[in-house]
Amino acid sequence: MSTLDWIIFIVAAIVFVITGLSILYNMAKGGHHKTNLTDKFVWGINTQIFYALSSFGTGLMVVMSAIILLVGTEFLYSILQAGNSIAFACVLSGVIQMGIDLGKPQRAMKVLFGKKFNSPLTIDFIALTVLMILSIIFIVGMGSASLAALKIWAYLTTLISVLCMSTHTLLIASRFEPGFRSNPFHSAETFVCSIWSGLAIMTLLSLGNPLTEVFVKMLLVFSAASLIKGISSVIALNLGKSEIHTHKKAFILLSAITFIILVIGDLAAIRQGGLVIVACLLTLAAVIVEKGASVIVVQKRPVIPAPYNKFDPKERYVPSKTEIGYLLFSIALIAVIPYGVFLIGFGA
Amino acid sequence: MKFGMLIDLRKCVGCFACTVACKAEHATPTDISYNKVKKYEVGTYPSVKLKHLPMPCMHCDNPSCMEVCPTGATQKQDNGIVTVDANECIGCKACMIACPYESRQFLSEIKPYYEGQERTPFEVYMQKDFQVGTVVKCDGCIDRVREGLEPACVQTCITGARIFGDLDDPNSEISRLIASSGAVPFQRELGTEPSVYYIF
Numbered sequence: 001m002s003t004l005d006w007i008i009f010i011v012a013a014i015v016f017v018i019t020g021l022s023i024l025y026n027m028a029k030g031g032h033h034k035t036n037l038t039d040k041f042v043w044g045i046n047t048q049i050f051y052a053l054s055s056f057g058t059g060l061m062v063v064m065s066a067i068i069l070l071v072g073t074e075f076l077y078s079i080l081q082a083g084n085s086i087a088f089a090c091v092l093s094g095v096i097q098m099g100i101d102l103g104k105p106q107r108a109m110k111v112l113f114g115k116k117f118n119s120p121l122t123i124d125f126i127a128l129t130v131l132m133i134l135s136i137i138f139i140v141g142m143g144s145a146s147l148a149a150l151k152i153w154a155y156l157t158t159l160i161s162v163l164c165m166s167t168h169t170l171l172i173a174s175r176f177e178p179g180f181r182s183n184p185f186h187s188a189e190t191f192v193c194s195i196w197s198g199l200a201i202m203t204l205l206s207l208g209n210p211l212t213e214v215f216v217k218m219l220l221v222f223s224a225a226s227l228i229k230g231i232s233s234v235i236a237l238n239l240g241k242s243e244i245h246t247h248k249k250a251f252i253l254l255s256a257i258t259f260i261i262l263v264i265g266d267l268a269a270i271r272q273g274g275l276v277i278v279a280c281l282l283t284l285a286a287v288i289v290e291k292g293a294s295v296i297v298v299q300k301r302p303v304i305p306a307p308y309n310k311f312d313p314k315e316r317y318v319p320s321k322t323e324i325g326y327l328l329f330s331i332a333l334i335a336v337i338p339y340g341v342f343l344i345g346f347g348a
Numbered sequence: 349m350k351f352g353m354l355i356d357l358r359k360c361v362g363c364f365a366c367t368v369a370c371k372a373e374h375a376t377p378t379d380i381s382y383n384k385v386k387k388y389e390v391g392t393y394p395s396v397k398l399k400h401l402p403m404p405c406m407h408c409d410n411p412s413c414m415e416v417c418p419t420g421a422t423q424k425q426d427n428g429i430v431t432v433d434a435n436e437c438i439g440c441k442a443c444m445i446a447c448p449y450e451s452r453q454f455l456s457e458i459k460p461y462y463e464g465q466e467r468t469p470f471e472v473y474m475q476k477d478f479q480v481g482t483v484v485k486c487d488g489c490i491d492r493v494r495e496g497l498e499p500a501c502v503q504t505c506i507t508g509a510r511i512f513g514d515l516d517d518p519n520s521e522i523s524r525l526i527a528s529s530g531a532v533p534f535q536r537e538l539g540t541e542p543s544v545y546y547i548f
Contacts, residue, residue, distance in 0.1 A: 035456075037456075104437065122418040172445070309386070
């Protein structure tokens, strides 16, 4: 570990501890509910970030599984371990974000005993728990595992990760308008964005490695897929006379810029460096914006149709300081866990 | 037996007595109203009319809120009324996302009606079963119904716009009126099969 690594770890740990303590203080003082959420905006920025982080985590796990299945242990184990610890941190942090949004987080375990397997939340709860267990197994027990064991891990991880992606579509699907006004591309967007963001993180982690070129090309393909899915959903919304919000336009713009950067890089044979890093960061930003469109913008639309909603108050959602505090907490957690894993030495 | 309600919008005068009766019956905390009445306009200027649409919980036969509830806190009772068990609710708000009638509300805080004043002993007693951090909704005045009474909103309606009764009994007043008036549920195309019918 270099001095810079230590500085990042210590700063992140301090942010994590301070925001964590302030959250605990807030909860003790005023309960769990000091948010700007209303009956119209029932899920806010914490749920948006839950979707984004779980998208990063599940995408990363699918990419890791693909690497294991394609090239086996030839790929550097330390990169896989770094990817896995980041995926674990993303999923854990996302789960905490979701848990914070619950009115009664202390009752969360009731989800397991409700036996409501038709509920997307139940499936999500189980799938994310299994995914974290698989991730912990990789962190502590896959260093000297055989190729067969790694492959079994990859099969299971792919299945569970894709299940998570599906349930994240289902969680919001119940809010979509019926029939012609719905967005038929939402599921595809969720899936593509997940893999796309996973590839972006893996590309960042593997910079300098010979396999980076493969990731960059995959990133190009998935940025094209995201761009086309985004455009398709705009066309679908236009056909249904639904409003196209800024989030959607921003997502398409970011996808287009990423695609163009990667095409230029490919034509100029640039496989490493600043251009690739910019493309990866834009990818992550695009996915966060897409989750904003999926979670927050969807709730802007009136539930009761016209003309009955004519006098409904026009509400806006602006996250409260507490919600932003939760966000800082989760970001710090993502920095703390992977560094912690490397400090302990699992990635060696 | 399946209880249902018929609301004749031709008779509704928008007095909000149902909303007040509901609040009095349940002593719902501030910002919580089980029986909302939506205002809307019909016609074009200068020939415009203000109309009202009372929106209690629709107590659907196929409630989307119950499907998405992960803990089973939302249940459909034998008499067709959809209830929430506050002791089982985790406050995930998935039901609020799923409900197409905005019938559910999140109880984030129980505060007094007037700033600087305490809750009255009546409010403290009546609100003892409310749990902060859970989702609340119209319970169809299930306690009254079990005693053979009508829901508070029905009993209080000054124009008799609301009729309550057994939808399974073809000879009940509500069934006969639905059949004769062509009453329909609100947004029936969603397939949730609401038990509240409207005469528009």
